[in-house]
Amino acid sequence: MSSLREKMMRLRGSAAPAAETAVPAETSTLSGEARPTPQHSAGSEAAAEHGGEAQEERLSSAWDEMNVRIHHTSLGGFLLRETRYPLDFRHGEHRLSEITDVLQGLAQFELYSEAKSMGANKVDPELFPMAVVPERMLFLDLETTGLGVGTGNVPFMVGLGFIEEDAYVVQQMLIRHPAEERAMLRYLSEKLPAYSHLVTYNGRTFDWPVLAGRLVLNGLRDFRWEPYHVDLLHPSRSIWRNTLSSCKLSHVEEERLGIEREDDVPGSLAPAIYFQFLADGNPDPLFGVFRHNEIDMLSLAALVIRFGHLLGGAMGGRLAYPEGPEEQLRTGLWLERMGQTEEAAALYAKFEAGGKAxxxxxxxxxxxxxxxxxxxxxxxxxxxxxxxxxxxxxxxxxxxxxxxxxxxxxxxxxxxxxxxxxxxxxxxxxxxxxxxxxxxxxxxxxxxxxxxxxxxxxxxxxxx
Known part of the structure; x- marks a missing residue:
């Protein structure tokens, strides 16, 4: 940890002053619809609350073009970007408002876990009522300095997605140097316990262990949060591991959710872009990382909607039946493991009737x-x-x-x-x-x- 921290501090210390002006970021679109105008109030309100000390620091216009503000906590400040999407916003094949339509299906994730713990194939939903409330679901995705879950891997950007009133809110936290990490983690430690369900993509083995480890390493040992964790990578692999070229989120969203990214910065390049920012202080390239992470947060919501529909019996209605025999069989096997035997039986019948397996x-x-x-x-x-x-x-x-x-x-x-x-x-x-x-x-x-x-x-x- 110390070597990476020293490297980050050294890069930051040698950074040239950031440009005060920047070329405005190009307007981008998602799924053919105009991207909503971001509203950023959290950072400016926090600055006002902390008085003159918080207002002394001014960000360059380059940050302003990205709608980034400074957010202050009791342990210092970090950068915060907030974008609000109306719930009728369509991301690929799904509108964000459909989250409220799939709550019964999403409850099957917990019922399946309960059945496994009891050694049964299925449990009665009336005996184990699971309260999945949209406003208490939190979507999480990290951009980190590396790929491992060891102490040297630092999350320099944390993306959160949640429903607030009539909007889907994407909050993105960025640290400009290692000294801001504790402030960002303090903000997270106060915010996360308000949610009962955590939704990630490979978060069970990567995102959450990394974040939990950083909380401990930064002295926030009193943090306690035990949400029900839905890791969408596992059902994605169960269904699509042999039908898609890859089960990376970018492939799943493109081939099954109808989402096309334009001029996307691959997540694998995010660490290099961040280290370059530490070296030269120019924030402009970071806009691509913000946009990549923002689309990830939207795609997580779209994917949880898709699985919620599957578990809610929407095949043949809201969702079309899978066409290929491999996907028909794997979807049926997964649905049966999740306790949806009738839907699975319908898929097995289609598989058998196809005659081309x-x-x-x-x-x-x-x-x-x-x-x-x-x-x-x-x-x-x-x-x-x-x-x-x-x-x-x-x-x-x-x-x-x-x-x-x-x-x-x-x-x-x-x-x-x-x-x-x-x-x-x-x-x-x-x-x-x-x-x-x-x-x-x-x-x-x-x-x-x-x-x-x-x-x-x-x-x-x-x-x-």
């Missing part, structure tokens, strides 16, 4: 059916996969083994079980012929051979 996906659904005792569809899927393997360039024999076990133990037909086992052995022999096998492959073939020997011995005993 890859064998590996058919095996996944069959595994699900085996787990829940739906043997009729499981056997049908295994039979379909087994038939496809006869002409497959790189066949697998998983379906054959499953059918062998099913007929041996469920239908009590060892002869039929032996036929599927022998077919599996033939597929394995054909696939590995002429190849030097590793230990895993040798073990697979040996397991099939042992199954054949056991079934043959069983048949001989029955016939004798």
């Amino acid at each position: 890859e064998p590996r996906l058919m095996l996944q659904l069959a595994e699900r059916d085996k787990k829940y005792g739906n043997w009729e569809r499981a056997v049908l899927l295994w039979q379909q996969v087994a038939a496809l393997m006869a002409e497959h360039a790189h066949p697998s024999w998983d379906a054959h083994i499953e059918l062998a076990m099913y007929h041996e133990h469920s239908t009590k037909q060892p002869r039929l079980a032996l036929q599927f086992t022998e077919a599996a052995f033939d597929l394995a022999h054909a696939r590995y012929e002429g190849l030097r096998l590793d230990a895993k492959s040798r073990a697979e073939i040996e397991a099939i051979r042992k199954r054949m020997d056991r079934l043959r011995a069983k048949l001989a005993k029955l016939s004798g």
